[in-house]
Amino acid sequence: xxxxxxxxxxxxxxxxxxxxxxxxxxxxxxxxxxxxxxxxxxxxxxxxxxxxxxxxxxxxxxxxxxxxxxxxxxxxxxxxxxxxxxxxxxxxxxxxxxxxxxxxxxxxxxxxxxxxxxxxxxxxxxxxxxxxxxxxxxxxxxxxxxxxxxxxxx
Numbered sequence: 001x002x003x004x005x006x007x008x009x010x011x012x013x014x015x016x017x018x019x020x021x022x023x024x025x026x027x028x029x030x031x032x033x034x035x036x037x038x039x040x041x042x043x044x045x046x047x048x049x050x051x052x053x054x055x056x057x058x059x060x061x062x063x064x065x066x067x068x069x070x071x072x073x074x075x076x077x078x079x080x081x082x083x084x085x086x087x088x089x090x091x092x093x094x095x096x097x098x099x100x101x102x103x104x105x106x107x108x109x110x111x112x113x114x115x116x117x118x119x120x121x122x123x124x125x126x127x128x129x130x131x132x133x134x135x136x137x138x139x140x141x142x143x144x145x146x147x148x149x150x151x152x153x154x
Contacts, residue, residue: 001059001097005106008054008066010047013039015063016056019089025124026089053110057103064094065103071114083111085121104137 008016017039021030046052051072057065070084085107090099111119122145123130131141 001099003064003099003102004058005055005103006058008043008056010040010043012056012063012066013043016054016066016089019063019066019091020087022089022092025126055107057099057106059094059099063091065090065099067103067107069107069110071111071116077117080117081115083107083114083116083119085119088121100133101137 013036017030017036020026043054046054046068051070053069053071055067055069056063065088067088068086070086072082072084074080074082085104088100088103090103108119119139121134121139123134135141
């Protein structure tokens with residue numbers, strides 16, 4: 001299978017959102033009820049930020065994966081830049097074909113090319129298969145992550 005990687009375009013938003021909502025956790029977190037306006041607004045903000053890269057992966061002209069890279073400059077670790085990998089998804093119809101591994105190879109190479117000395121990610125505790133996958137790629141569960149929702153109470 002031949003894969004191509006490219007920066008996402010606005011026209012890709014429905015396919016990306018489709019992948020984001022295609023599992024139990026995604027259905028809880030995402031709000032695709034036919035109104036994608038929040039996603040289009042977020043896309044424009046991502047596109048305007050030089051430290052963001054929203055990527056889609058294509059095979060035979062079809063979007064089969066997506067991920068977002070954030071390049072984080074910092075003072076710690078002697079001014080190291082970090083690459084943050086987020087929102088990794090492979091289309092259900094294309095899972096277990098090596099696409100995820102190819103996506104991470106590409107993402108890590110892209111982070112290195114942008115001067116990152118560390119690549120990091122977070123993953124939900126409810127995804128033990130993802131944890132095994134990340135460990136198989138050489139990622140180390142070396143830190144504990146915390147999140148705080150800033151959303152207004154409903």
